Amino acid sequence: MYQSLTYLQVALAGALVLVNGALSAVLQLRLERQLAIAAVRMVVQLLLVGLVLRFVFAHSSWLLVAGLVVIMSGLATSAAVQRPDRVYTGMWWDGLMSVVIGGWTMGLFAVFVVLRVHPWYQPQTIIPLMGMILGNTLTGISLGINHFTDSIVGERDQIEAMLALGASRAEAARPSLSKAIRTGVIPTINGMMVAGIVSLPGMMTGQLLSGIDPVEAVKYQIVVMFLISSGASLASVAAALLVYRRVFSASHQLQSWILRERGK
Amino acid sequence: MILRSQLLPTLTAAPCQSPRLLIEARNLSRRAPGQGALLFQGISLSLYEGDRLALRGPSGAGKSVILRALALLDASDDGEVLWQGAQIAPAEVPNYRQKVIYLQQRSAMLPGSVADNLRLPFAFAASSGKSYQEAQARSWFTRLGRSDDFLTKNSRDLSGGEAQLVALVRALQLAPQVLLLDEATSALDLKTATAFHQLLTTWVADRPSSQGQDLPLGRALVWVTHDEQQLVSLSNREINIAGGCIK
Numbered sequence: 016m017y018q019s020l021t022y023l024q025v026a027l028a029g030a031l032v033l034v035n036g037a038l039s040a041v042l043q044l045r046l047e048r049q050l051a052i053a054a055v056r057m058v059v060q061l062l063l064v065g066l067v068l069r070f071v072f073a074h075s076s077w078l079l080v081a082g083l084v085v086i087m088s089g090l091a092t093s094a095a096v097q098r099p100d101r102v103y104t105g106m107w108w109d110g111l112m113s114v115v116i117g118g119w120t121m122g123l124f125a126v127f128v129v130l131r132v133h134p135w136y137q138p139q140t141i142i143p144l145m146g147m148i149l150g151n152t153l154t155g156i157s158l159g160i161n162h163f164t165d166s167i168v169g170e171r172d173q174i175e176a177m178l179a180l181g182a183s184r185a186e187a188a189r190p191s192l193s194k195a196i197r198t199g200v201i202p203t204i205n206g207m208m209v210a211g212i213v214s215l216p217g218m219m220t221g222q223l224l225s226g227i228d229p230v231e232a233v234k235y236q237i238v239v240m241f242l243i244s245s246g247a248s249l250a251s252v253a254a255a256l257l258v259y260r261r262v263f264s265a266s267h268q269l270q271s272w273i274l275r276e277r278g279k
Numbered sequence: 280m281i282l283r284s285q286l287l288p289t290l291t292a293a294p295c296q297s298p299r300l301l302i303e304a305r306n307l308s309r310r311a312p313g314q315g316a317l318l319f320q321g322i323s324l325s326l327y328e329g330d331r332l333a334l335r336g337p338s339g340a341g342k343s344v345i346l347r348a349l350a351l352l353d354a355s356d357d358g359e360v361l362w363q364g365a366q367i368a369p370a371e372v373p374n375y376r377q378k379v380i381y382l383q384q385r386s387a388m389l390p391g392s393v394a395d396n397l398r399l400p401f402a403f404a405a406s407s408g409k410s411y412q413e414a415q416a417r418s419w420f421t422r423l424g425r426s427d428d429f430l431t432k433n434s435r436d437l438s439g440g441e442a443q444l445v446a447l448v449r450a451l452q453l454a455p456q457v458l459l460l461d462e463a464t465s466a467l468d469l470k471t472a473t474a475f476h477q478l479l480t481t482w483v484a485d486r487p488s489s490q491g492q493d494l495p496l497g498r499a500l501v502w503v504t505h506d507e508q509q510l511v512s513l514s515n516r517e518i519n520i521a522g523g524c525i526k
Contacts, residue, residue, distance in 0.1 A: 172383070172385065172387035173387045173388075173389055175352065175383065175387065176383065176386070176387035176388075176389075176446075177389075177399070177400075177403075178352060178373075178376065179350060179352060179376060179380060179381045179382075179383070180376070180377070180380065180399070180400040180403070180449065180450070180453065181373045181374065181376045181377035181380075181400060181403050181405035181406060181453065182373065182400070182403045182405070183373045183403065183404060183405070186402070186403050186404070264354060264369075265369045266351060266354065266369040266372050267351075267369070267372045267373055267376075268351065268352060268353060268354055269352075270312070270354075272312040272313065273312075
């Protein structure tokens with residue numbers, strides 16, 4: 016049932032980019048150059064990923080799989096910390112820690128508790144699974160950091176008033192933390208709400224295309240949805256708490272000056 | 280008098296009729312975070328019960344940042360703040376801040392009514408054993424010229440001056456020993472400001488009731504203002520600040 020694609024078939028689909036280009040030219044959107052770069056980047060990136068994955072799958076070594084997961088985690092961290100409007104020294108490390116707490120915990124849970132794959136480092140399972148988990152984790156992290164730092168800066172006077180009246184740092188930060196964590200978690204709840212209605216999730220689509228029984232594909236997708244929603248939530252909470260420990264000193268002082276506008 | 284010439288080394292060494300030491304700042308210095316500009320340097324002062332200490336000086340002299348340092352709201356780069364001669368451990372800071380309350384110039388209100396704002400600090404762990412007393416709050420607001428329904432007013436609808444009154448009552452109800460007032464009447468009309476001063480003068484003179492202590496610890500306040508008349512009427516000590524240093 017699975018149908019292998021020839022490069023000619025891929026090229027035929029690629030020709031569709033010309034439709035986009037023509038639209039841009041006719042409507043004078045001036046997007047032709049960006050479109051061309053994006054299309055070439057996408058093809059090159061995916062081909063490279065395909066080659067790397069083929070190599071990793073063929074060798075099936077735990078060192079290779081672990082190395083790839085570490086690289087993916089680093090890239091997810093960089094993507095997550097590039098989104099918030101404010102930056103601070105040590106943000107990348109907080110991002111990485113949140114990726115580890117949210118993403119790796121879910122990855123380990125999936126491999127050792129839910130799926131119990133043999134060997135545990137089976138790359139065909141771990142790599143795509145971690146890709147999906149980390150992709151959602153980074154959204155949770157960036158939302159958590161962005162909303163918490165926004166709230167700290169926007170409500171600085173109220174927070175300081177609470178501290179001045181004897182609130183501990185945890186008591187003064189609680190409203191901001193709650194808001195930030197809610198915002199970080201809501202996309203995953205929304206994602207679960209519409210799963211299968213608005214569109215079929217990517218992994219399930221892939222499995223259906225490769226000929227797997229739809230109910231089996233759905234079961235996998237349910238597992239993945241729980242993993243990514245829990246991973247994103249955990250990472251969002253971890254990110255907000257790590258920022259909290261930076262902006263509030265152990266002596267219950269607000270150090271909002273550590274937060275800088277991006278680019279300043 | 281600028282500074283007391285000698286600090287009392289311990290409380291027990293002081294005769295009971297002498298004013299007892301509340302806050303002692305030793306050689307405090309602070310630079311602006313990141314920029315490195317000097318905010319204040321070598322600040323040493325002692326605050327005793329009964330003191331109504333005014334910090335005088337031109338705008339930008341460092342008065343407000345010194346008040347914040349005394350409230351431990353900002354970390355000093357150098358020096359230390361002692362409470363009754365003892366160091367304050369990080370975990371003790373919230374308790375210290377209920378004894379030594381800083382009132383900022385632009386009093387921040389939280390969403391809700393005036394009563395909600397008054398109840399807020401009683402939710403903090405440091406307020407354990409204290410409870411909101413509405414009758415007491417009404418009595419203070421009456422003295423400040425506000426009617427009974429003021430408690431139900433939404434904090435969004437408060438003027439700057441009214442917010443300063445709420446901030447004062449919100450602090451007083453926690454029974455602090457020291458108030459650090461940063462231009463705390465800047466938005467008040469003359470009549471209300473006078474009532475505010477009278478309330479504070481009475482408050483400092485009143486000695487809180489004690490349980491098991493022969494002579495309860497008295498109160499004090501530190502006052503930052505540019506109003507000369509306020510300085511004369513409210514303070515019994517002055518310190519001049521210029522360029523972040525005591526002159």
